[in-house]
Amino acid sequence: MAILVIAIGAAYADHQNTTVSDQADRADVLVKVNLVRAKLERNISGNLQLVRGLVAAVVTEPYMGQQRFASLASNLFGEGSQLRNIAGAPDLVISLMYPMKGNERAMGLDYRHDERQREAALRARDERKLVLAGPVDLKQGGKALIGRFPVFVPSAGNTERFWGIISAVVDLQRLYEASGLFDDDLGIDVALTGKDALGPNGVQFFGDPDIPKGNPVIAEVLLPSGSWQIAAIPKKGWRSIPSNAWFLRAVMAAAGALIVSPFWATGRLLVERERNYAELRRLSRRLELALEASAIGVWEHDLATNDLSWDARVNEIYGKPCDGGSRGYTDWAGAIHPVDLAGAHADFDSAVASGGTYSSEYRIVRPDGEIRHVRSKAVIYQAPNETPKMIGAEWDVTADILLNSDLVRAKQLSESKNAELETVTARIEHIALHDSLTGLPNRRYLDQRLEEYAANARRDGGSAALLHIDLDRFKHINDTLGHAAGDAMLVHASAILRSKVDNRGFVARIGGDEFVVLCSIGNDIKQLAQLAEGIISQMREPVYYQGHRCRFGVSVGIAVDSAKHIEAKQLLVNADIALYRAKRRGRNRYEFFTEAMQSEIVDTKRIADEVLGGLERNEFIAFYQPQFDAKTLEIVGVEALARWRHPNKGILAPDVFLRIAEELNVVSTIDRSILNQALSDFEEWSAADLQIPRVSVNVSARRLQDEGLIESLEELKIKNGTVSFELIESIFLDGDDDLVSWNVDRIKELGIDIEIDDFGTGYASIVSLLKLQPRRLKIDRQLVIPIVASPKRRQVVSSIIEIGRSLGIEIVAEGVETMDHARVLKGLGCDRLQGYAFAQAMDSNDLKAFVQSRRLRAASQQLGGAISSNLARRIRS
Numbered sequence: 001m002a003i004l005v006i007a008i009g010a011a012y013a014d015h016q017n018t019t020v021s022d023q024a025d026r027a028d029v030l031v032k033v034n035l036v037r038a039k040l041e042r043n044i045s046g047n048l049q050l051v052r053g054l055v056a057a058v059v060t061e062p063y064m065g066q067q068r069f070a071s072l073a074s075n076l077f078g079e080g081s082q083l084r085n086i087a088g089a090p091d092l093v094i095s096l097m098y099p100m101k102g103n104e105r106a107m108g109l110d111y112r113h114d115e116r117q118r119e120a121a122l123r124a125r126d127e128r129k130l131v132l133a134g135p136v137d138l139k140q141g142g143k144a145l146i147g148r149f150p151v152f153v154p155s156a157g158n159t160e161r162f163w164g165i166i167s168a169v170v171d172l173q174r175l176y177e178a179s180g181l182f183d184d185d186l187g188i189d190v191a192l193t194g195k196d197a198l199g200p201n202g203v204q205f206f207g208d209p210d211i212p213k214g215n216p217v218i219a220e221v222l223l224p225s226g227s228w229q230i231a232a233i234p235k236k237g238w239r240s241i242p243s244n245a246w247f248l249r250a251v252m253a254a255a256g257a258l259i260v261s262p263f264w265a266t267g268r269l270l271v272e273r274e275r276n277y278a279e280l281r282r283l284s285r286r287l288e289l290a291l292e293a294s295a296i297g298v299w300e301h302d303l304a305t306n307d308l309s310w311d312a313r314v315n316e317i318y319g320k321p322c323d324g325g326s327r328g329y330t331d332w333a334g335a336i337h338p339v340d341l342a343g344a345h346a347d348f349d350s351a352v353a354s355g356g357t358y359s360s361e362y363r364i365v366r367p368d369g370e371i372r373h374v375r376s377k378a379v380i381y382q383a384p385n386e387t388p389k390m391i392g393a394e395w396d397v398t399a400d401i402l403l404n405s406d407l408v409r410a411k412q413l414s415e416s417k418n419a420e421l422e423t424v425t426a427r428i429e430h431i432a433l434h435d436s437l438t439g440l441p442n443r444r445y446l447d448q449r450l451e452e453y454a455a456n457a458r459r460d461g462g463s464a465a466l467l468h469i470d471l472d473r474f475k476h477i478n479d480t481l482g483h484a485a486g487d488a489m490l491v492h493a494s495a496i497l498r499s500k501v502d503n504r505g506f507v508a509r510i511g512g513d514e515f516v517v518l519c520s521i522g523n524d525i526k527q528l529a530q531l532a533e534g535i536i537s538q539m540r541e542p543v544y545y546q547g548h549r550c551r552f553g554v555s556v557g558i559a560v561d562s563a564k565h566i567e568a569k570q571l572l573v574n575a576d577i578a579l580y581r582a583k584r585r586g587r588n589r590y591e592f593f594t595e596a597m598q599s600e601i602v603d604t605k606r607i608a609d610e611v612l613g614g615l616e617r618n619e620f621i622a623f624y625q626p627q628f629d630a631k632t633l634e635i636v637g638v639e640a641l642a643r644w645r646h647p648n649k650g651i652l653a654p655d656v657f658l659r660i661a662e663e664l665n666v667v668s669t670i671d672r673s674i675l676n677q678a679l680s681d682f683e684e685w686s687a688a689d690l691q692i693p694r695v696s697v698n699v700s701a702r703r704l705q706d707e708g709l710i711e712s713l714e715e716l717k718i719k720n721g722t723v724s725f726e727l728i729e730s731i732f733l734d735g736d737d738d739l740v741s742w743n744v745d746r747i748k749e750l751g752i753d754i755e756i757d758d759f760g761t762g763y764a765s766i767v768s769l770l771k772l773q774p775r776r777l778k779i780d781r782q783l784v785i786p787i788v789a790s791p792k793r794r795q796v797v798s799s800i801i802e803i804g805r806s807l808g809i810e811i812v813a814e815g816v817e818t819m820d821h822a823r824v825l826k827g828l829g830c831d832r833l834q835g836y837a838f839a840q841a842m843d844s845n846d847l848k849a850f851v852q853s854r855r856l857r858a859a860s861q862q863l864g865g866a867i868s869s870n871l872a873r874r875i876r877s
């Protein structure tokens with residue numbers, strides 16, 4: 001009854017203890033889950049909040065390019081950022097990216113054609129709010145969350161237009177690490193459910209699928225556009241037994257023992273003796289089995305009589321019959337290998353002399369000739385009234401010895417392989433850091449050494465200098481003689497650079513035909529100029545390749561780490577800027593980087609921003625310069641010219657903005673705007689009966705390469721003969737661009753005349769005229785201006801006019817600045833005149849006033865002539 005009562009009480013107490021322990025464990029897991037949840041919410045919201053600033057910048061600069069986008073986006077990638085990349089997708093097509101490296105495959109991705117990302121992108125656009133999707137598989141590899149921000153920019157009439165999508169890619173691996181999901185000390189296993197922020201209704205995308213089945217602790221992760229569900233259990237599962245269970249049970253057991261111990265103590269003592277006897281028999285049997293299993297033999301040596309007693313296993317080791325016969329000292333010594341005998345004797349005699357432990361290892365030769373390795377250990381024992389004896393054990397260690405020998409050979413082989421591997425690794429590293437063709441260090445090597453080299457130069461009291469060298473006319477050699485010739489030129493150039501630089505620095509090849517020389521100098525930069533001059537001079541020398549005489553030159557940009565101690569990577573950028581200036585100034589020369597160059601870049605950037613802003617504000621307008629019939633001086637057309645109505649600087653000519661517009665790839669946009677304005681103004685002139693027959697509009701080369709040009713012109717419904725397209729001087733008409741030729745033919749079919757502008761400056765040719773068959777051509781002002789005083793120039797212009805007449809092409813002369821020019825050109829047979837002698841370029845309103853004033857003067861002159869004739873008739877009568 002006592003045992004029953006104690007058992008019931010103990011069971012109840014144990015149950016209550018388990019319940020309290022489970023509640024404590026779940027509370028502890030909930031604390032850790034809340035910490036992970038808070039980190040997830042903070043990290044995701046923090047990353048997306050950073051991108052909102054970039055979205056605001058895009059709203060203010062919707063036409064920003066890749067460089068501007070990368071400059072803004074790079075500020076968001078701080079240390080420890082989980083952002084992997086940020087992509088801009090104007091009109092839902094990715095064309096802006098930071099960082100570009102590693103994300104090239106994503107460029108050009110159209111969300112509307114991507115099944116995995118189309119729904120989220122369109123939902124962000126239609127709902128006009130952030131949409132968080134993920135995890136998703138990225139085209140450039142990996143998994144991430146993608147936050148898509150719809151961007152709407154201001155448009156005309158206080159409205160907004162959809163610009164596109166800014167996608168912020170949050171790297172899942174970094175997010176999980178920053179939120180502590182991979183923390184070894186976290187102590188819980190976590191599962192996340194709710195892909196695409198669908199909460200518990202979504203699918204599980206993180207953690208073991210069995211976690212939700214293990215009675216987990218549940219919490220909700222609130223996201224900017226939905227939620228996730230987080231479930232967690234302890235890493236080793238819920239404890240089935242509380243930590244203090246055994247202590248509590250021990251206390252209850254002790255209490256029970258105090259009650260029942262007197263009843264069984266006596267019986268326990270009765271069976272103890274029998275148990276001891278049984279244990280002794282069991283230990284004896286276990287020892288016997290252990291000796292048998294380990295093949296250890298036991299022997300006894302009487303030191304007084306030299307009699308030996310071997311058990312069956314020792315006899316087996318020595319190859320003796322297991323007959324239980326007596327053995328002597330000679331049985332042991334006679335079996336030892338002759339080489340090991342002296343050592344075995346010495347070990348035995350030493351143990352006997354010292355009375356200590358005997359230990360020896362030696363080889364034995366069995367009767368069948370087999371050699372075995374034996375290890376022996378023994379101690380000296382002397383019972384009362386008995387002679388001293390040595391009792392020991394022996395076992396066969398042949399397998400261990402052979403294994404150790406194999407391991408030694410394997411280690412030697414491994415060390416040999418490791419040495420070979422180190423040699424190969426060093427070779428691979430050398431290949432990775434050097435150009436395979438020239439043997440020079442490559443860009444990767446330069447990046448590794450640049451900062452260190454500059455620091456060493458400053459530490460030694462000097463400055464680091466960098467020469468960026470680019471081969472001129474290298475592409476021509478490559479294209480005409482083949483890549484083998486190009487490779488030979490590169491090897492030749494590298495040899496020259498090595499010889500010129502010598503031990504003053506090192507030379508690297510960082511691109512196709514680009515080299516860099518990195519050296520340190522003192523205060524005298526003249527030595528850099530001398531080095532550059534020497535390189536340029538020697539590079540000009542002809543090189544013979546398979547009987548061909550090859551010539552090429554170099555342009556050199558030089559940058560010096562001045563007292564300001566600029567960053568080493570900026571040094572390479574500065575040298576590149578100087579190289580660009582050297583190429584623009586005629587090549588085969590060198591230029592030092594200056595602050596003025598930096599200012600020029602800043603000014604160019606400012607003008608580029610103003611040009612893009614001007615396009616948004618429609619600041620580019622059409623001015624018109626009339627064209628006159630050379631014989632009657634009647635207006636026979638106007639040329640539409642692009643002007644920039646700058647908000648601060650007034651009307652600006654193309655020489656201010658055209659080069660930058662070409663770099664921004666917006667010349668086609670300006671051309672299209674000027675054409676639309678010209679067509680609108682032409683309709684207004686026709687309604688006012690100004691009788692202006694046609695308008696000429698300049699067309700850029702890029703516009704002629706537009707596949708959608710003809711379709712856009714067809715939509716304008718231009719009347720036949722009212723518009724002429726002037727192919728500006730940058731178009732090389734002798735080329736074989738099929739698209740340009742096809743567009744020109746279709747333009748003619750639409751009733752639009754073709755004119756060649758700036759004829760005589762070297763861009764157009766007789767072959768061009770025969771191929772293109774233009775309606776008219778314009779003689780460049782550089783040829784027209786000198787004709788009054790230069791008979792030779794007059795003869796050149798006369799020849800052009802004769803060529804045009806023979807081909808049935810009308811001739812227009814521009815740059816007619818005086819009436820003397822007009823008389824000479826009329827005498828030479830020119831058809832039309834254009835220049836300041838008759839009228840300057842003017843806007844539409846001024847042109848209207850100009851035409852009307854000419855009409856009034858003509859009408860008054862006719863009226864005056866009629867009055868004079870009437871008076872004359874009356875006088876005669």
